[in-house]
Amino acid sequence: MLKITNLQKTFNPGTVNEKVALCGLDLTLADGDFVTVIGGNGAGKSTLLNAIAGVWKPDYGTIELDGIDVTNMPEHKRAKFLGRVFQDPMKGTAPDMEIAENLAIASKRGIKRKFRWGVKKSDRKQYKELLATLELGLENRLSTKVGLLSGGQRQAVTLLMATLNRPKLLLLDEHTAALDPKTASKVLYLTNKIVSENHLTTLMITHNMHDAIEYGNRLIMMHEGEIVVDVSGEEKKKLTIEQLLQMFEVSSGSKFGSDKAILSK
Amino acid sequence: MAFLNTLPGAVAEGLIWGLLAIGVYISYKVLDIADLTVDGSVCTGACVCAVLIGVGCPVIPAVIVAFLAGAVTGVVTGLLHTALGIPSILAGILTQLMLYSVNLTILGGKSLATIDPRTNRLLLNMSDNPKSIIVMIGIVAAVIIGLWLFFYTEIGLTLKSTGDNADMSRAQGVDVSRNKVIGLAISNGIVALAGAMLAQYKGSANINDGRGAIVIGLAAIFIGLSVSLKIKPNFVVSLIGVTCGGVIYYIVYNFVILLGLKTDFLKMLSAIIVAIFLAVPYLKTTHFQSKKTVPPIVKNTTGGEGDA
Numbered sequence: 421m422l423k424i425t426n427l428q429k430t431f432n433p434g435t436v437n438e439k440v441a442l443c444g445l446d447l448t449l450a451d452g453d454f455v456t457v458i459g460g461n462g463a464g465k466s467t468l469l470n471a472i473a474g475v476w477k478p479d480y481g482t483i484e485l486d487g488i489d490v491t492n493m494p495e496h497k498r499a500k501f502l503g504r505v506f507q508d509p510m511k512g513t514a515p516d517m518e519i520a521e522n523l524a525i526a527s528k529r530g531i532k533r534k535f536r537w538g539v540k541k542s543d544r545k546q547y548k549e550l551l552a553t554l555e556l557g558l559e560n561r562l563s564t565k566v567g568l569l570s571g572g573q574r575q576a577v578t579l580l581m582a583t584l585n586r587p588k589l590l591l592l593d594e595h596t597a598a599l600d601p602k603t604a605s606k607v608l609y610l611t612n613k614i615v616s617e618n619h620l621t622t623l624m625i626t627h628n629m630h631d632a633i634e635y636g637n638r639l640i641m642m643h644e645g646e647i648v649v650d651v652s653g654e655e656k657k658k659l660t661i662e663q664l665l666q667m668f669e670v671s672s673g674s675k676f677g678s679d680k681a682i683l684s685k
Numbered sequence: 686m687a688f689l690n691t692l693p694g695a696v697a698e699g700l701i702w703g704l705l706a707i708g709v710y711i712s713y714k715v716l717d718i719a720d721l722t723v724d725g726s727v728c729t730g731a732c733v734c735a736v737l738i739g740v741g742c743p744v745i746p747a748v749i750v751a752f753l754a755g756a757v758t759g760v761v762t763g764l765l766h767t768a769l770g771i772p773s774i775l776a777g778i779l780t781q782l783m784l785y786s787v788n789l790t791i792l793g794g795k796s797l798a799t800i801d802p803r804t805n806r807l808l809l810n811m812s813d814n815p816k817s818i819i820v821m822i823g824i825v826a827a828v829i830i831g832l833w834l835f836f837y838t839e840i841g842l843t844l845k846s847t848g849d850n851a852d853m854s855r856a857q858g859v860d861v862s863r864n865k866v867i868g869l870a871i872s873n874g875i876v877a878l879a880g881a882m883l884a885q886y887k888g889s890a891n892i893n894d895g896r897g898a899i900v901i902g903l904a905a906i907f908i909g910l911s912v913s914l915k916i917k918p919n920f921v922v923s924l925i926g927v928t929c930g931g932v933i934y935y936i937v938y939n940f941v942i943l944l945g946l947k948t949d950f951l952k953m954l955s956a957i958i959v960a961i962f963l964a965v966p967y968l969k970t971t972h973f974q975s976k977k978t979v980p981p982i983v984k985n986t987t988g989g990e991g992d993a
C-alpha cells in the first residue's frame with residue numbers, strides 16, 4: 421500500500437537553522453494497516469505525514485502509494501489517494517462555506533470536476549445520512565456555515581470529508597489534540613469506527629500513549645527523524661505504557677525526561 | 686434641485702462602478718487577493734472598446750473583446766503570482782505598470798480616444814441617462830446570474846474554497862494555483878467590461894481612466910456589504926449589495942461636488958472612505974471590546990436551519 425524508502429528531509433539547509441527532520445526513513449504499510457505514530461516533539465512525525473501528502477518534496481528517497489511512485493506528484497494530484505485531517509480544526513474545512521458545500525468539494529476529491537451543479541438534492545440526502553452517523557446533530561444543519569461550528573464538530577466534519585471518497589491512505593496528524601478530552605474521545609471513537617468499517621489504511625499521530633496502544637494493529641515510535649520502535653500484532657496488543665516508556669529510553673538513549681509531559685499517559 | 690438633476694447621471698455611472706466592484710469582489714472577497722491589476726485592466730477595457738468602435742467595429746464584438754482583454758490581464762497577474770511566486774500585491778502592481786504601456790499602445794501613442802455617440806450605435810451614453818441605466822441594470826443582472834450559476838457548479842465551489850481555505854482545498858485535490866488564475870481572469874474580465882461601458886458612457890477612453898479604480902471598487906464593496914450582509918449573507922444578495930454600493934458611492938460623490946468640494950480632493954475622499962471601512966473592524970477588536978454585553982446570536986446568521 422505505502423512504501424517509503426530512504427526518505428530524507430532537511431529544513432533550512434546550509435543555515436544556522438539547519439534541521440534534519442527525516443534521516444533515511446523506511447516504512448512499508450500493508451493494506452488495511454492502522455498504524456499509530458508516537459514520538460517526542462520535533463521527532464519528525466508531522467514531517468513524515470507532510471512528505472507523504474506532498475506539502476513539499478523530500479531531499480532524497482521515494483514514496484510509493486499502491487505501486488505508484490508519487491514522490492514528484494504535486495500535492496493536489498496526490499490528494500486523489502489521501503484523506504487528511506490536521507491538528508488545527510480550522511485547517512480542514514472552508515469556514516465561509518456551508519457544511520453541504522464542504523462535503524460536496526470532498527465528494528469530488530480525485531474526480532474530475534465539471535460545470536455541473538455542485539450540491540444536488542440527492543447529494544444533500546446522502547450528506548444528511550452521513551452526518552447523522554456522527555451523532556452530533558449536524559444532519560439538520562446542512563446549510564450552516566462551517567465557521568459557526570465548534571472545533572470538535574469541525575474535526576468530525578473534516579473526518580467525514582477525508583473519508584467520503586474512500587482514500588487509499590488516511591493521514592491523521594494529532595487530529596484530536598486541540599479538542600477538550602470529552603470531544604477528543606468522541607472524535608477518536610468516530611475515527612476508529614470509520615477506519616474499521618471501511619478497512620482504511622491509516623497513519624495516526626498521537627501524543628497519547630494510551631490511545632496509541634488501544635487503537636490500531638501496529639505502533640511506531642519516532643525519534644530524531646527515524647523509526648526506533650515498530651511493534652504489531654500480538655506484541656502490540658499486550659503492550660503496556662511502562663514497556664513503551666522503556667523502549668523509548670533504550671532506543672533514544674535518553675531518560676524519559678522532558679518528553680514525559682508530552683507523551684502523556 | 687440641482688442634486689435631483691444630477692441623480693440619473695450618478696445612478697448610471699454608479700452602476701458602471703458597481704459592475705467594476707463585482708469584479709473586485711471576485712478577487713478581494715472570493716479569492717482573498719487584493720488585486721491591483723484593476724487600475725490597469727479597467728483602462729484596457731475602455732481603450733480596447735473605444736479604439737475598436739473607432740475603427741468601425743460593431744459595439745457588441747468590441748465589448749466582448751474588451752472583456753477578453755481584461756481576462757488576459759488577470760491571467761498575467763495570476764501567472765506572475767502562482768507560477769513565478771511573486772506576492773499577489775506585487776504581481777498586480779507589475780501588471781498594472783505593464784498595462785500603462787499596453788494601453789498607450791492600444792491608443793496609438795495618444796492619451797485619448799473619443800467615440801462619437803451620434804455616429805456610432807452605443808449601448809449607453811451620458812446623453813441618454815434613462816437608457817444607460819436600463820442597459821446597465823440588464824448587464825449587471827446578466828453578470829450576477831452568470832456568476833451565481835458558475836459559483837454553484839463543482840468547479841465554482843472549488844474557486845470559493847480556494848480563497849476560503851487553501852490548505853483544505855489542496856487536501857481535497859483542488860489545483861489552487863489554477864483556480865487563482867481563473868478567478869483573476871474572471872475578475873479582470875468583468876472590470877474591463879465595466880471599462881468598456883465607461884468609455885461608451887463618457888464617449889471617450891483616457892490613458893488615466895481607472896487610476897484609483899480599485900479603491901472605488903473596494904469602497905462600493907464595503908458600502909454594499911455593510912447593508913446586504915445584514916439582510917441575508919449569501920452570494921447573490923452580496924453582489925446586488927455591491928452594485929448598490931457603487932451607486933450610493935456615486936450619489937454621495939455627486940452630492941459632495943455640489944457642496945463645492947474641489948474635484949481635486951475626490952480621490953482623497955475615496956481613499957478616506959476605504960480607510961475607515963478597513964479600520965473600523967480592527968479598531969472594534971482592539972479598542973471597543975469588553976464590558977459591552979455580548980449581542981444575542983441572530984438566528985439568520987446560521988444560514989437557515991432545517992434543510993429540505
Ligand SMILES: Nc1ncnc2c1ncn2[C@@H]1O[C@H](COP(=O)(O)OP(=O)(O)OP(=O)(O)O)[C@@H](O)[C@H]1O
Pocket residue numbers: 431432439440441459460461462463464465466467468
Ligand atoms: N517548515 C519547516 N521549516 C523548518 N523547520 C521545520 C519545518 N517543519 C518542521 N521543522 C522542524 O523539523 C523537525 C521535525 O518537526 P515535526 O513537525 O515533524 O515534528 P513532530 O514530530 O510532528 O513534533 P510535534 O509532536 O511537536 O508535532 C522539528 O525540529 C521542526 O522544528
Ligand SMILES: [Mg+2]
Pocket residue numbers: 465466467593
Ligand atoms: Mg507534529
